[in-house]
Amino acid sequence: MQLEVDITGKHFESAAGERHDVLAAIKFSLQAGEVGVFVGPSGCGKSTMLKILAGLDHAYQGQVSRPAEARLGMVFQEPRLLPWRSVEDNIRLATPHIDEKRLSELFAVLELTEHRSHFPGELSLGLARRVALARAFAIEPDFLILDEPLASLDDALAAHLREQIATLVESRAMMTLLVTHNLDDAVYLGDRLFLLSARPARILQEVPIPTPRTRRSATEINHIKADLVRRRLAKI
Amino acid sequence: MLRLLSFLLFLATWWIAALLIGDVKLPAPPAVLAVMLREAASGALFINLGATLARVVLSFTLAMALGAAIGYLMGRVKLADRIGDPWLILLLNLPALVVIVLAYIWAGLTEVAAIAAIAVNKLPTAVVTLREGARALDRSLDEMATVFAIPRGRAFRHVILPQLGPYVAAAARSGLSLVWKIVLVAEYLGRPNGVGFEIGVAFQLFDIPLLLAYSLTFAAVVLVIETVLVQPFELRASRWRPRAA
Numbered sequence A: 001m002q003l004e005v006d007i008t009g010k011h012f013e014s015a016a017g018e019r020h021d022v023l024a025a026i027k028f029s030l031q032a033g034e035v036g037v038f039v040g041p042s043g044c045g046k047s048t049m050l051k052i053l054a055g056l057d058h059a060y061q062g063q064v065s066r067p068a069e070a071r072l073g074m075v076f077q078e079p080r081l082l083p084w085r086s087v088e089d090n091i092r093l094a095t096p097h098i099d100e101k102r103l104s105e106l107f108a109v110l111e112l113t114e115h116r117s118h119f120p121g122e123l124s125l126g127l128a129r130r131v132a133l134a135r136a137f138a139i140e141p142d143f144l145i146l147d148e149p150l151a152s153l154d155d156a157l158a159a160h161l162r163e164q165i166a167t168l169v170e171s172r173a174m175m176t177l178l179v180t181h182n183l184d185d186a187v188y189l190g191d192r193l194f195l196l197s198a199r200p201a202r203i204l205q206e207v208p209i210p211t212p213r214t215r216r217s218a219t220e221i222n223h224i225k226a227d228l229v230r231r232r233l234a235k236i
Numbered sequence B: 001m002l003r004l005l006s007f008l009l010f011l012a013t014w015w016i017a018a019l020l021i022g023d024v025k026l027p028a029p030p031a032v033l034a035v036m037l038r039e040a041a042s043g044a045l046f047i048n049l050g051a052t053l054a055r056v057v058l059s060f061t062l063a064m065a066l067g068a069a070i071g072y073l074m075g076r077v078k079l080a081d082r083i084g085d086p087w088l089i090l091l092l093n094l095p096a097l098v099v100i101v102l103a104y105i106w107a108g109l110t111e112v113a114a115i116a117a118i119a120v121n122k123l124p125t126a127v128v129t130l131r132e133g134a135r136a137l138d139r140s141l142d143e144m145a146t147v148f149a150i151p152r153g154r155a156f157r158h159v160i161l162p163q164l165g166p167y168v169a170a171a172a173r174s175g176l177s178l179v180w181k182i183v184l185v186a187e188y189l190g191r192p193n194g195v196g197f198e199i200g201v202a203f204q205l206f207d208i209p210l211l212l213a214y215s216l217t218f219a220a221v222v223l224v225i226e227t228v229l230v231q232p233f234e235l236r237a238s239r240w241r242p243r244a245a
Helices: A047-055 A087-095 A100-109 A125-138 A155-170 A183-189 A218-230 B002-021 B029-042 B045-075 B076-092 B096-107 B111-136 B141-149 B152-190 B195-205 B206-238
Strands: A003-013 A018-030 A035-039 A063-064 A071-073 A143-147 A176-182 A192-196 A201-208
Touching: A003 A047, A003 A176, A018 A047, A018 A176, A047 A143, A047 A176, A063 A125, A071 A087, A071 A125, A071 A218, A087 A100, A087 B111, A087 B152, A100 B096, A100 B111, A125 A155, A125 B045, A143 B152, A155 A183, A176 A183, A183 A218, A201 B206, A218 B111, B029 B206, B045 B076, B045 B111, B045 B152, B045 B195, B096 B111, B096 B152, B111 B152, B141 B152, B152 B195, B152 B206, B195 B206
Parallel strands: A018 A201, A035 A176, A035 A192, A071 A143, A143 A176
Antiparallel strands: A003 A018, A003 A063, A192 A201
């Protein structure tokens, strides 16, 4: 299973009829079991790109080919839970036939067990994000999109959630796309980094990380980060 | 307890006013109660109330169903909004009397004409409220439903409808109060039974105890239905929202 993306352009027209180019050249492919990370300055068009990849926006130039049978799971930047349904029912809405054992395991990994019957309004942002993650993983996706899943969490919480994401990503061979503006997260979770320019976004450079995700030491992560900064590619 | 107190206060005010103004223009509570009992014993009170309630139920249901469907469509589809909007403004501002009289002229003094006229009066407020509801729908939740491939029917039931709930409740509440008022006018003008018809008779005979007997019984029924049916529904529809302190 493979994702092939070749977006050559995407623009919006303002109410005044002005043209705003958002995406310029986004070409890459992603294999099952691989984590691609997009790193770019905020407002560079990452969310627009994700909308296209998720099939929510069809008005662009170029081509995106995603296997028709690939199940899509997505964690949006805001958790997008239904406030009138409990945590468990939010997940069951996306996967009505999930068996109890898998659901319990998922809740255990994400430390959500005690919040099962809570309503989203009663949860902190960090917890709501975890529910959104549980929902995306519950459907057993073949293609997983994570849009800034760690943004606006404090450092300790972000680090903890990052580990949980790493565990879940490891548990299933899927194509994973992560968007972040945080180099730590990118180097910790990714197999290949795509560095994006400012708007209109183009891929400036593709940086593969040869060491498997689970075997990267803190020293190596720091080394890769320093390298990225030195190459002045990360103007983030 | 407070409700009872407020009712007793009303009764006392009425009684005192009756004593001051005199029996001819404002009969005291016992006189009105006697007429109520007489009408109830003959069965006329129940027949008339029943006829009025049946008209309320039919026209209210019709207007809510049509209004909700049209309002939802206008809120979601721009073209429908553009086409429907001038009609909506016209209907919103058309006096109830005009609609009722025209309905009786065109369709005769029939039950269908009466119910249609009442429904047409209520329809635009339901449309406006539900249109607002449809406009306020959270698009990000629509996207979520699309991404997770939730089937349309399920998404409508679990993602869309709960968001519309408070708007349906608001439309029902304002719509019902409108229907309560208009149904009597329609009966007064062209039906051979119902509370409105009886009030018309009382007016022509200057029978104030009869007029008050019907009006107050009607008011009591409205009060009961509002507290027993409408308010619990409103509460249910917005139960997941955080409560104001």
